[in-house]
Amino acid sequence: MSTPVAHGSIRRRLLLSLLASAAVLAIVVYFVVQSVARQVAQESQDNVLTASALSILDSARLSGGEISIDLPYSALSMLDSISDERVFYAIRLENEFLSGYADLPEAKENGAVSPAYLSAMFLGEEVRVATVRRRMSTDTGRSFLKVTVAQTLSGQKQTLARISRTSMGIGAGFFLVWVLLAALISRSTIRPLDRLTSSVSRRGPKDLRPVAAPVPSEMVPLVASLNSFMRRLQQSLMRSEDFIAEAAHRVRTPLAVVRTKAEVAQRKSDDPETRKALREMIRAIDDSSRTAGQLLDHAMVTFRLDHLAREEISLHRLVHDTVERMRPTSELKDVTLEATEVETAVIKGDPILVQNALHNLLDNAVKYSPSGAEILVALTTTDDGATISVNDTGPGFQTDELDELPKRFARGANTQDIVGSGLGLTIAKEVVEAHGGTLHITNNPGGGACVSLLFPSS
Amino acid sequence: MRFLLIEDNEQLAEAVVDRLMLDGHVVDHAPDIQTGHDFTATTSYDLILLDIMLPDGDGRTFLARHRKQEESTPVIVLTARSEVADRVGLLDLGADDYMVKPIDFSELEARCRAVMRRRGGAAQNLLTLGNLRFDSLSGTLKLPDQDIQLRTRELRLFEVLANAPGQVFSKSTLVDRLFSYDEDVTENAIEVYIGRLRRHLEASTVKITTIRGLGYKLEVA
Numbered sequence: 076m077s078t079p080v081a082h083g084s085i086r087r088r089l090l091l092s093l094l095a096s097a098a099v100l101a102i103v104v105y106f107v108v109q110s111v112a113r114q115v116a117q118e119s120q121d122n123v124l125t126a127s128a129l130s131i132l133d134s135a136r137l138s139g140g141e142i143s144i145d146l147p148y149s150a151l152s153m154l155d156s157i158s159d160e161r162v163f164y165a166i167r168l169e170n171e172f173l174s175g176y177a178d179l180p181e182a183k184e185n186g187a188v189s190p191a192y193l194s195a196m197f198l199g200e201e202v203r204v205a206t207v208r209r210r211m212s213t214d215t216g217r218s219f220l221k222v223t224v225a226q227t228l229s230g231q232k233q234t235l236a237r238i239s240r241t242s243m244g245i246g247a248g249f250f251l252v253w254v255l256l257a258a259l260i261s262r263s264t265i266r267p268l269d270r271l272t273s274s275v276s277r278r279g280p281k282d283l284r285p286v287a288a289p290v291p292s293e294m295v296p297l298v299a300s301l302n303s304f305m306r307r308l309q310q311s312l313m314r315s316e317d318f319i320a321e322a323a324h325r326v327r328t329p330l331a332v333v334r335t336k337a338e339v340a341q342r343k344s345d346d347p348e349t350r351k352a353l354r355e356m357i358r359a360i361d362d363s364s365r366t367a368g369q370l371l372d373h374a375m376v377t378f379r380l381d382h383l384a385r386e387e388i389s390l391h392r393l394v395h396d397t398v399e400r401m402r403p404t405s406e407l408k409d410v411t412l413e414a415t416e417v418e419t420a421v422i423k424g425d426p427i428l429v430q431n432a433l434h435n436l437l438d439n440a441v442k443y444s445p446s447g448a449e450i451l452v453a454l455t456t457t458d459d460g461a462t463i464s465v466n467d468t469g470p471g472f473q474t475d476e477l478d479e480l481p482k483r484f485a486r487g488a489n490t491q492d493i494v495g496s497g498l499g500l501t502i503a504k505e506v507v508e509a510h511g512g513t514l515h516i517t518n519n520p521g522g523g524a525c526v527s528l529l530f531p532s533s
Numbered sequence: 534m535r536f537l538l539i540e541d542n543e544q545l546a547e548a549v550v551d552r553l554m555l556d557g558h559v560v561d562h563a564p565d566i567q568t569g570h571d572f573t574a575t576t577s578y579d580l581i582l583l584d585i586m587l588p589d590g591d592g593r594t595f596l597a598r599h600r601k602q603e604e605s606t607p608v609i610v611l612t613a614r615s616e617v618a619d620r621v622g623l624l625d626l627g628a629d630d631y632m633v634k635p636i637d638f639s640e641l642e643a644r645c646r647a648v649m650r651r652r653g654g655a656a657q658n659l660l661t662l663g664n665l666r667f668d669s670l671s672g673t674l675k676l677p678d679q680d681i682q683l684r685t686r687e688l689r690l691f692e693v694l695a696n697a698p699g700q701v702f703s704k705s706t707l708v709d710r711l712f713s714y715d716e717d718v719t720e721n722a723i724e725v726y727i728g729r730l731r732r733h734l735e736a737s738t739v740k741i742t743t744i745r746g747l748g749y750k751l752e753v754a
Contacts, residue, residue, distance in 0.1 A: 323613055324586065324613040327613040327633070327634040327635060328542055328545060328613050328634060330634070330635045331545050331548075331613075331634040331635035331636060332542070332544045332545045332548055332635075333635075334635040334636075335545065335548035335549055335551075335552050335635065335636065335638075336548045336551075338552055338638060338714075339548060339551045339552050339555060341709065342552075342555050342706075342709055343555075347705075350705060354714060357714045358714050358715060360635065361635075361637070361714060361715055364634075364635050368633065400630075402647065403640065403643035403644045403646070403647045404640055404643065406643055406647075406685040407639055407640060407643045407685065407713055408713065408716070409684055409685050409686045442715070446686070446716075
């Protein structure tokens, strides 16, 4: 049987697509968390900057046309409290610089909106800038007092890095948990397939019943076609069984008529030539009916080998029965057939096949033994298994053909004028090998052949 | 012996009847199961030859009813099917033996003998010739002072001669009766067996004489 070529794996594909989607999700989560964190950090910094700027602005007093600002301590300390940031400020009246860092950039108000914010570079550092303003009436008329407060971002950057590390950890953890879940999901998705596979492969060789166990709806078409395939297979098996029986019947009955009539005619005839011709006819008929019989036997054996039964066989009984059944044929030829040493042995297999194999060996032995010869059948057991051996005192096999003999239609060199098709040893060999055993052919030292079937202990 | 042949193929039945009659047997032929039962109800047979595929049913049904009626007549089934499973089932159903068509009649004879022997043969098989008694089932010659066990071919040769004392059998007839068709034997092979039988018969009043140019016959002094 050939192993089907695997192309891809459903489980792997399912697992990979689950993992890929989980990875995308984890990356998205990471970026979302990071951008939200950045936004939240910026907003809170902006609020503090605004509050600080406003408190400076609130302390501005107009006294006698002069603006005096008493920089409140709290205004800058609230910024300090965030972290070790450097803080800068600038107070301007319109475009006239009043106090602080003259170079500090100003967040341009956006229309009437106050406060305004800006991210900029100042003294080589990234800073966040907030500017608030208030309209003041001075000597020069009404003008805007603008307070700008700025803070470096290094602390915020550290916080953001921490948040980013945490969110990366969350993403990785999420991914790991998902890997486990995906493995479970893919396995449970595949499980009905595994169950179907094991329920089909666990079946006995002759079990061609349809699969009845419930399966997921996606698998129903597969199981339906599997069932229909098995039904067709069973029908075709039954047909071939019938065919073998029918062919045997059709071939043998007319052969029987011809043979019997030829035998009657031969017995009635006194003419030596006619008698000789009829004798040859009968032998030809025997030859063809034996060949037909063994071909059909072989077909039957092949059929049964494909569906090897596993029954318990009492080998000793089988040996005894087969020998008894063969005895009249051997007596006809004045050949002694005895089951000598028969031990008790039980193997598992197809009794009909084993009987057929032994029958073929005995048939061969009787056929090729000269009148007066002896055939001894033995059944012995060892730890390795049971051995049925058939020893004869016939001509034996030629040593150079021992390997060739069990091949289909091979006949020994010393079998002239003996009816036979050469399938007997082939059948015996195929049967014993199907049962895990071996067939051995040897010549006995004292002359004659020994054919043995070794069945391993199950 | 008296045979009943249950076989639906007319040609085959006719040939088998002819063939068995050549050996001096009496054969009735029934073409179907019902006729077979009719025959067994009125006549007692030594052996029934039963085909399996019959027009009014399976030969197994005949077997089953035959055994149910406690008929003791042995049955040999003639089957055309090669399924060993079938044959094994037949033996379980009470057939005494089975043969696959085409039938080798010398094998049939051997199987009949085996069946009779298994059935523990009756005394009617004891034939008395002069001071000799012959048990054809066990194949023994009982002489006043000894029993001689014959080998199969000697037994069959003696049986042929002793069933018709005084009748001359040609060598070719004896070859036909003794050897199967797949053996290559010359008519001289018969002389070997005649020689052996003569040695066994030395102490008896039974003699095998040679009729030159014609064959052999058995004489009782």
